[in-house]
Amino acid sequence: MKIVIVTGASSGIGAEFVRQLDQSFSRIDEIWMIARNVKKMEEIASSLKNKTRIIGLDLEKNEQRTELQSLIEKENPNICMLVNCAGFGLMGDFEQLSMEEQLNMVELNCKALTAVTYMAIPYMTRNGRIIQLASAAAFVPQAHFAVYAASKSYVLSFSRALQEELLPKEIYITAVCPGPVNTPFFDRAETNGQTLALKKNFSVSPEWVVKDALLASKKRKTVTVCSVPMKLFRVLCKVIPHSWILEIVENFDRG
């Protein structure tokens, strides 16, 4: 059985991956959609041409991740593509935000992504693809978004290193690093703090991010940064000391 797995498939970028993959893949048996909200995934699946398998799982919970492992072992599929989109962010001061929620962020953004990647690789063959949702937040530490930015730096670093290990198997990983994307992400992220208004001016659509990511994956690019302003931001983060960037952003935020 040839399959594609998308985590975070109930909303935003993950849901858009499902839609665009449905259009571009005609010779797969199933798209496995993973998230907690089963109803939303069923609605999305109802308009697709490929067969889907809706898998309602809370990936923050280790025992539920084990259920996915068992399912993969039972079905023994050929995974042609894995897209890890499940993730969330929380803005606000580290001390003010709940410890439990911030640890859950690390659990989902880092541990679950790592676990699902680990589970999938043995079932991937030559030309298999992995797409990991990192973020432009991975390029530099971010005050008031500290744990999220750190979690995305992990995703970027992990993906780039793993690409080297997987080259002999001809499995290709793309870390996707967009700036702000117009999705429900901010409904939760801004519960306790606001993103810089300036940042929102650079928002792009999930359609754009996914189109760019799939093209980058096809071209075997290890990292993709979807828009020109974020490409520029990445270059700045490479040449300007991070302490300066932190200070400039903090002053801008206060002023």
Ligand SMILES: NC(=O)c1ccc[n+]([C@@H]2O[C@H](COP(=O)([O-])OP(=O)(O)OC[C@H]3O[C@@H](n4cnc5c(N)ncnc54)[C@H](OP(=O)(O)O)[C@@H]3O)[C@@H](O)[C@H]2O)c1
């Ligand atoms: N939007 C942005 O500005 C932006 C920018 C850069 C990177 N990203 C990254 O892109 C990815 C997708 O974000 P998005 O913008 O599409 O946000 P979104 O619309 O809020 O989607 C997040 C997805 O993650 C799933 N999810 C959350 N908690 C989960 C859990 N415990 N178990 C399983 N699934 C869970 C959600 O489904 P359920 O609630 O149904 O579980 C949903 O499908 C994230 O990794 C995010 O960090 C977003």
